[in-house]
Amino acid sequence: MGYDYRIGDCRELFKTVPDGSVRLVVTSPPYNIGKPYGTYKDKIALNDWQELISDVTREVHRILTPDGSFFLNLSPVPLGDSREIMPLPFLGYQILKANGFCLRNMITWTFNNMQNCTNRLSGRYENILWGVKDIDHYVFNLDEVRVPYISKNDKRLEGGSGRNPTDVWYFDRVNNMTKKKLNLSHPTVYPLPMIVRIIKMSSHPGDTVLDPFAGSGTSLIAAKILGRSGIGFELDAKYENEYKRRMETEGLIPAGVFDELKDDREKSEAFQKALSAVLMDPKKPR
């Protein structure tokens, strides 16, 4: 397996990736809300933001295999100084369609750990748009991502072992305590177990997974854990060391820790235990 984290503007770096060579692209772009990324200024004209996402989507369509998938994470956000909410997932959908993708699911990712608002309802979800190139032919490893049954009825209705995870997912956001533990400065780190689910679901071992807005490299860490190759592009050089450190620690967590069929308590205990173990002794074979 190879892991390639490159510094630069993804629109340029895409040019080095051959047509039809990547099975899965998963990414969370900047949301245009003024996050302090560093080199990238996260408050630009909405048209410019749409152009960035369109340029990226066009390239994603080119590099994906015919059965490939694009997972684009977007959220409703306060728009500039107006304080009105702009549903970025709606814009994302239009951009996907304009660039040849079919929408397979619009996943709602919900979480609790987020700031509270006093003048509107507190935001507690983001969307992940799952776009495919061919609506009749794409990778979907349902058995890899089945989750525990809620009731006996589930078992009767769904057969097999575990139920479909549905299009509503709960994953805690990475909080400041965890970031401190991992020594991460990146402001918007993805929850690793969520990216593990997407990669298991929509790629095969040995495939290549690419993230054009790689940040601290969560998508590449998840690819390594699952035996996929990874390519990441990131504009700001300061995150490269965080990515490298994560590959040498979190990247060693065994895939079994992310077994979807464990209940939430077991999952989070297993993850915290494995994380502490690799942070204490990253060199120990696992």
Ligand SMILES: C[S@@+](CC[C@H](N)C(=O)[O-])C[C@H]1O[C@@H](n2cnc3c(N)ncnc32)[C@H](O)[C@@H]1O
């Ligand atoms: C939402 S963050 C991604 C976080 C990532 N999912 C993680 O888990 O760490 C978006 C990232 O895109 C980077 N970025 C912005 N514009 C870019 C561009 N044109 N090419 C590559 N990276 C870019 C920012 O510096 C930022 O780190």
